[in-house]
Amino acid sequence: MRYISMRPRILVKAATGLLFCMLSVATAAQQTARFPTISLTAGIHVIKAEVAAKDAERQQGLMYREKMGVNEGMVFLFEAPAGVCMWMKNTYIPLSVAFIDDDGKIINIEDMQPQTTESHCAKKPIRYALEMNQGWFKQKNIKPGMVIGGLPKP
Incomplete structure (x- = not known):
């Protein structure tokens, strides 16, 4: 009669399960990662804006x-003025986006x-895009x- 120890199988299953859990937590944390914040102004209104300046950050967005x-x-910062389009894949919050030129x-x-791949494009080359909860710009008139103040320099 052959004897096969169950202990190695149990250890492999436990290690595999632990690894899966760690990867799931890391992926979830990465998906909801927060970026550095700055204060912007829109008229009398102050905005606490996360800054997406690197390509990977812009791809992740919200x-x-x-x-x-x-x-x-x-706020999405682009290296140079460009024709920019935004979309909402894997984005759960309805948003409004302001496309902003070099001068703010x-x-x-x-x-x-939310969760659409429909493109929303700037009407001319821009340096920044500012996403807010949908309707925010309209509610604040x-x-x-109008000019957005405090935008980061590239």
């Missing part, structure tokens, strides 16, 4: 977030629906032509 504070948002002037504002 994906997997389930909520965002009333005056919180995310809002070019256009678009509303975006912030319109194209």
